Every structure is written in C-alpha cells, then in structure tokens.
Amino acid sequence: MEFFSEYAIFLAKTVTLVIAILVVLASFAALRSKGRRKSAGQLQVSKLNDFYKGLRERLEQTLLDKDQLKALRKTQAKTDKKQKKKPEAKPRVFVLDFNGDIKASATESLRHEITALLSLATPKDEVVLRLESGGGMVHSYGLASSQLARIREAGVPLTVCIDKVAASGGYMMACIGQKIISAPFAILGSIGVVAQLPNVNRLLKKHDIDFEVLTAGEYKRTLTVFGENTEKGREKFQQDLDITHQLFKNFVSRYRPQLAIDEVATGEIWLGVAALDKRLVDELKTSDEYLAERARQSDLYHLHYSERKSLPERIGMAASGSVDRVLLSWWSRLTQQRFW
Template identity: 30%
Template sequence: MFDWIRTRLPERWQKDHPFVPVVRLSGAIGMVTPLRPGLSLASCAPALAKAFSYKHAPAVAIIVNSPGGSPVQSRLIYQRIRALAEEKEKQVFVFVEDVAASGGYLIALAGDEIVVDPSSIVGSIGVVAATFGFTEAMKKLGVERRVYTSGEHKVMLDPFQPVDEEDVAHLKALQAEIHETFIDLVKERRGDILQDDVDLFNGRYWTGQQAQGFGLVDKIGDLRGVLRERYGPDVKFKLISSDRSFLMRRGGARGATIAAGPDGVRLEASGLADDLVSTLEERALWARYGL
C-alpha cells in the first residue's frame, strides 16, 4: 500500500526512493482500426514521453510483446525511444515477453540491454508481403473484374488479376531495400557481439536462449529480477500508460462514433469490417510463432 502511494507522490519526494518507469508495447504494429488502436508511434508516444520525463529515474524499462507489422511504425517507435533516451540521458532496458519478432525485434533494438525469457521468440529479421489470387474462382463464378486507372501499374498485385512478373520483381526489390535497412540497424546496434558463422538475417526466428548465444539479445531474466540486481532490492516500478479515456480507447478516429440512445451509450463503428480484417491479420501474425 505504501509503495503504491510512494510512486504517485510528486517527483521531488521520490528521489530518495529509486523507481523505474515501465512502458508496455504489446500487439501487432501499425494495424489501427476503430476498435483496435494498434501499436503505432501515435498510440505509444504519450506513454514514452511521460516515462522519460521522470528526472530522478535512472532508467526506463520497455516491455515488448509483438509479432511485428508495419516496418515504418516499428522504426518510428525505435527512433522515438532512442531520441528520448539520449535527450534525457536514460538507460533503456527492453524486456521481451512471448515474442519480439520482425518489427517487434526492431523496436527491441532500442534497448541498451535486451532481456528475454529462455522460451521467448526472437528474430524473424526479414520482410514479408502476402496476398491471395481469385482469378480462377472468378471465372467459375462468371464474375468479370473491371478496373479503370490512369497508370498501368496502379493496381499491381491485384488479387483479382493474373500475376504480373514485372510487378512481383518490383515488390521484391522494395522488400530487399527495406530488409537491408533492417539489417543495417541490427548491425549498428548489435554488430560488436553478433555471431558471424550464423545467417541471422534470413527471416528465421529462435528461442531467447538461442538468441542470446547469437548475440541478438543480452541476457536471460525478467524485469523485477534484473532491475533489482541493478538498482537494489528497494527499486520500485511504475507502469506508464497513455492518457486516453475509455471511450477514446474503444472509439478511435476512423469511422467509429459514440452515440446516446434510449438504451444508453453505444458504439457505432462503421469500420467494423476493417476491424475484422485487422483482427484476422493480427491473429495470423501471432500464429506464425505458434501463439
């Protein structure tokens, strides 16, 4: 009870009692819908700014549990963490829970130390794009696709049209460039300890125990144990969350509205279809790692 009160006192009263702000970054990255805000820079920036604002906190702990997603949002979150760490001169500890794969691992690279569970899933340093092909199904159904564009490649990789090898080659070139950016960041942050005799950049993922041996992470442990070892048994933890109301968390800004009616307040989400698709995509990302 007293510990709970202590971490909520004004900062000037806390400086004799070490505590570490904790930010949880969980979920697929960039999949923003009315009912599922997703993990993006916009969704986590307030919590990150608040966590790094504590002048007397010696470090900030980031809990990562993500199967990946948008490479852009992953990098933006990484850059914000590093910028705040340098500006506020804070040590950053990243603690991986179930998964830090693909974009999730890119975010984890923001840590000065990356700590994992032996059974955490780590890695998947690569780029993926997936779609479907419905051309034969449309023929059987007698459905004709009609698309009108002002650019011959405006509907490249359209699932309702035959595969165009030129479009596929263009996509793979883009993926290769994004992949190379990812690899460069891994080498920049971990290059001095990465194992040379293993191909770490082919998209495979490993357990936390294996990842430690490869140099992708620093140690096996957990948040409480590692930070108590570093800052003493009296260190306290304060979970920082974004300052958003319940309705904002559930409503969002993409087609969902809050309405009052005879049955009380209800959520009218015109983006429910988008939310369903996003949920299925996120479920597929987690399933890739057996979760």
Template identity: 30%
Template sequence: MSLSTSARLRAALRPVLPERWRTPSTVVPVVRIQGAIGIGTPFRPAVTLSSVAGPLEKAFAVEGAKEVAVIVNSPGGSPVQAHLICRRIRQLAEETGLPVTIVVEDVAASGGYMIACAGDEIVADPSSIVGSIGVVSAGFGFDRAIERLGIDRRLYTSGENKAILDPFQPEKAEDVERLKEIQREVHEHFIALVKERRGASLSDDAELFTGAFWTASSGLALGLVDRIGDLRSVMRERWGDKVELRLMTKRTPLLKRLMGRGAEGVEASLPDEAMAAIEARALWSRFGL
C-alpha cells in the same frame, strides 16, 4: 489490506508526504508495447508511434527515474511504424541520458525485434521468440475464383503500374520482381539497424538475417539478446528490493471507451474488424502463439 494494495497506496501517497516520512525507492518507469504493429481498426487499436508516444514521453519525464524499461510483446507488422517507435525511444534516451532496458515477453520478432533493438540491453524469458529479421508480404489471388463465378473485373487506371499485384488479376512475374526489389531494400535497412544497435554482440551465424527465429536461449548465443530474465528480477538485482516499477499508460476518455470508438470516433465495419483480426492472428500464429 493486501501487500500489493499497501504498496500501491504508499506509492500514491509518497509525493505528498514529508521527506522524512517517505520510504526511499528507485523509480523505473515501464512502458508496455503489445500487439501487431500498424495493423488495426477503431475497435482494435494497432501499435503505432501515435499510440505509444504519450506513454514513452511520460516515462522519460518521470522525475528521479534511473532508467526506462520497455516491455515488448509483438510478432511484427509495419516496418515503418516499428522504425519510428525505435527511433523515438532512442531520441528520448539521448535527450534525457536515461538507459533503456527492453524486456521481451512471448515474442519480439520482425518489427517487434526492430523495436527491441532500441534497448541498451535486451532481456528475455528463455522461451521467448526473437529474431525473424526479414521482410514478408502475403495475399491471395482471386482471379480464377471470380472467373468460375462469372464475374468480370473492371479496373480503370491512369499509369501502367497503378494496379500491379491486384488480387483479382493474374499474377505477373514483373510485378512480383518489383515487390521483391522493395522487400530487399527494406530488408537492408532492417539489417543495418540491427548491426548498428547490436554491434559486436552479434554472431556470424549465416542464418541470422534470413528471417529465421529462435528462442531467447538460443538467441543469447547469437547476440540477439543480452541476458535471460524477467523485468522484476532484473530491476531488483540492479536497484534493490525497494525499486518501484511504475507502469505508464495512455489515458482514453471515458466516453470513447463506453462508445467503443477510436481516437477519431469512426466506427469500424465488421469486415474491417474481421480482416484485421485474421491478419494479426496470422502474425502471431507464425510463432506458435
């Protein structure tokens, strides 16, 4: 029997063994949050509050837990879903009194960094990418392409601003300015959250809130992370070699897994899958991943 198999067997048997036979250990529940936030299809589930709420609640409910560790590996995405997840983590931490350690893997940028701000401590690998505290919107303009193809765009609305930024119509300066106003407001909310959570740790670097991003080695000096390290090393240093890292997962019914369907049983179309994959790929590629 391998060491890892033996450890898993002991962990499984511990609850049913008499107290005197149990090997004492400290339990740290672990929740993994990985992927683009709010961008998905039934075949490619997105990171949303509904997708992580179950594992988070299980983690904070573990009897005898000393703290909760959350692994974050996300290039960002929906600011709303990122904020909801951040708030849920903080709500659960305050309700239970358990501290939260965020451990960054490849990247915690934009919405991924917003989630990381839910931690009482942020730990990252020296080469992890952190930051990107900004807001971005991207799209394509097809108006000249459909004109060359001889295609007419027929769009009917009630409300003069209902079809602003339609990709099949020429871009208007007033539409872009309206979008930028929304971006500025969302950006201000993001900055306020980072300042609230990171407080005096933040440096006064002029680029901090420009959307720039850094390795965690540089981010440490900027106050974006608290220490360089990895989950197991930090938890062993804090709680000893017998610490038990218990991964919380969301159970998916077997039938749904076999059928490849989402929670609602809605089949995804190939165009939807392709667009979701392209959008997620674009987010990751911004950080060289």
C-alpha cells in the same frame, strides 16, 4: 415444434429489445457529447516499490507469529525513521509496457508516456520497457521504434525485457535497447519481411467476369487480388520487399553492431537460450526478476497513458470483444488446434 417456434419468436424479440436499448443509449451519449471538446487522456503513475512491499508484508502477516511480526515492524519503523532524517537520492526507473498487435496500436499511448518521462528523466535514470509483440505493419512498427529511439537520443539508458515474444517488428523495437533481457523460452528474431495475397483472376475468367485495373504510373499497382498478375509485377513487388528487408537489417545493425546480421536476418526465430548465443539478447531473466532486483536500490514508477473513451466507444468495444470471444471459442471447438 410449436415450443421451438415460440421460443424463437421470444428470442428474436429479446435481441431486438437489447439492440434498441443500446442504440438509444449510444444516441443519448452522442447528443451529450456533441459540441464538447474531446476529453484528453490521462497519465497514470504508480510506484512499484509499494506493490512489492505490499506483497512482502502480506506474506509476513501469514508466516510470522504476533511477536515476530511486532519485532519486525519495530525494526522497519526505526529504519524508515533514519532514512527520513537522511534521505538518499535513489535512481529512478520508469517502467513502460507495450503489447503489440498487427497495427502497433499501443504506439499512441507509448508516445505520450515517453514524452512525459523525458520531461524529467536524466542519464542517471533508466527506462524499462516490458515488450510483447509478434510484429505487424512496417510503417506502424517503424513509428513505434522511432518513439523508443527518442529515449536513446536523450541519453537515458533503455532496457528492454521480453517475457514471451519480440519478433519481426517486435524485435525491431527491442534492438533499440542498450540492454535486452529475455526469458529463457521467449521467441525472438524473425528479422525478415513477408507479404502475401490471394489472386482470383482465373476464377473470374472461368465465370466470364472481367476485372479492369487502370493505373497511371508503371508500378502504381504490381500485384492485385482480382486482376491478372504479370511476371514484371512480381519482380517489382519482390524488389520492394528486398529493399524493405535491407532497411530492416541496417536498422538492427545500427543499434546492435555486435550481431552477425546476415546470419540472423534470415526470417528465422530462436528461443531465448539460443538467442543469447546469437547475441540477439544480452541476458536471460524474466522481467519480474529484473524489476524486483532494481526495486532494492531504485524507485520504480510504472507509467500508463490511457485515452478516455466515450460511452458509444465503450459500448462498441464491449460488443466487439464479445463477438471476438464467441468466434474464437467456436473456432477453437471446430478445429481443436493447439499452439505452442
């Protein structure tokens, strides 16, 4: 027992020291940045053709013998020389990524990426969005969808590629594309609206605890967590959900008029192979396959806008990520759940 007691004291001292160091670093960084203008983000642009070329050349070096590789490089050099003498204007493809959480946080980067590409893109170019999202808040995904609508309004072709999931707000974004390409087993649909909340009013009454809800306006508060909900409040809340659902359906119908909207707007989800029959998507193919094909005739540019984080923000994000990983590991071991 004495060993465990000493170890606990040692561990407590170590944790205290680490926290103290982090606080000092964060305070120092805050003092340095005080009074300075917040640094802007940065747009990173990379040519995907070079990436694909590098993959091919690495494989060639492994598979071909010295003479074969030398002959191949000689032929490629001649081809490159001819192209330099008579350069061909290739179409441009701008590639964007959107990995959506419940708040559609990636919208902040997406808006800057779209602003940048629209300053140069023409109707002869193409924008490809690799989208992955299970949906989230109505207003957040409404803004993300409005950003994509800017591309359509500018007359630039928009292709949306879905490898894993584009459901609910994710499909709201996807439907803006003139062409939707899905992996065979990606999850699509969920054209519906859901809201849920617990109510502990009866528990509070059981322990003689009053909770007052005061409002100015008949429907300022319809359903609450602590107050007593009424049937009239439930009806109004459901009415609001129905209105939002109808707006969702109208939005999807505007960009994909070929859909039988009442048939697919039931909140159901479909895998890619079934979604093709429902006309939720236009083609079954992975984004890798599509981009590799486009790279043969076009110049592909990947755009990513990243915000510059201060030291306190980076420390906070690292700490938050560590806590999330620990909690996820603990929960997985506790429940032994499996998801498909």
